[in-house]
Amino acid sequence: MFRYIAHRLLIMIPTMLVISFLVFLIIQLPPGDYLTTLIEELRALGEKPDLARIAEMKKEFGLDQPFIVQYANWVFGMLQGDFGFSFEHELPVQDVVGDRFWLSFIVSVATILFIWIVSFPIAIYSATHQYSWGDHGLTFIGFLGLATPNFLLALVMVYFANEWFGTEIGGLMDEKYVGAGWSWGKFLSVLEHLWIPVVVIGTSGTAAMIRRLRANLLDELQKQYVVTGRAKGLPPAKLLLKYPLRMSLNPFIADIGDILPQVISGAVIVSVVLSLPTTGKMLYEALLSQDMYLAGSFLMFLAFLTVIGVLLSDLALAALDPRIRLAGQATK
Secondary structure, three states: OHHHHHHHHHHHHHHHHHHHHHHHHHHHOOOOOHHHHHHHHHHHOOOOOOHHHHHHHHHHOOOOOOHHHHHHHHHHHHHOOOOOEEOOOOEEHHHHHHHHHHHHHHHHHHHHHHHHHHHHHHHHHHHHOOOOHHHHHHHHHHHHHHHOOHHHHHHHHHHHHHHHHOOOOOOOOOHHHOOOOOOHHHHHHHHHHHHHHHHHHHHHHHHHHHHHHHHHHHHHHOOHHHHHHHHOOOOHHHHHHHOHHHHHOHHHHHOHHHHHHHHHHOOHHHHHHHOOOOHHHHHHHHHHOOOHHHHHHHHHHHHHHHHHHHHHHHHHHHHHOOOOOHHHOOOO
8 A cells, every 4th residue: 555655656746747847838828928918908008018117027037038947947936835926916826815715615615515415315315216206306407407507507596696585696705804804704704605606516516426326326236246135134224325335436436536626726617607706716817817827836736636636536445445456456
């Protein structure tokens, strides 16, 4: 086990280097940079840009250097804890993320819990009552959840939240708490606004998870060991929970590699529609404005979480399912 983990950690080093190079290259592919775009925007508005100040900023942040030099400076800076400077916000990257990180974390964790709490009992019921009226009804609702675009559901939920509950959805809290420190009133305001993005983002994920868990559980329930256990008189609940359900949890464990970056990134489209101050919207705006250090550093953080998440999911799968062996080891 230790040898396997050490091997995977060593592989992460060249993996992250390749990802960092590709991220930096893709961000640099569009012509110009943030400062060049700023000059053009000022000229389009009829204003005269301060070329001396812009040239000074290019020299200060190394934007006048060759590509490979800029890339090396960026990577070595991240290794030392310096994630660069956000030109659009005129702040260091770590200061820009700020509360956005925690708000994204709250939304994403609540969404994950919503998906798991709703999908578990529904999938188990559908699998154990195959082709019943309840199964058909839940399957129909699941297909609706998969087919409905999140942004459309967000618009509908905003309307009904305003009409039925009097909740104005234009963020994750009332305006008086924006920029203020955390307090009990701010926390309650976040809870009041939280349920809409959780339901909107979690609907499609819940529907997909129900279908996957139901299919896996149906496959396990038809295997010989379940038939044998049922013939020996094992109680239905014990027979279901001890073996088939345990083997059907693989999709949940395998999703850890995706869940970790989702906890931080959030749903970009829903964040834009609902005006949520999350990191997903921040990343989208940074990419549009070519705020290279903010976008690049955040993408690298997501890549790091993905690599760590895949490792954790592999280890958890090996612990959960005895049929899985690390490094492809065979059993006799």
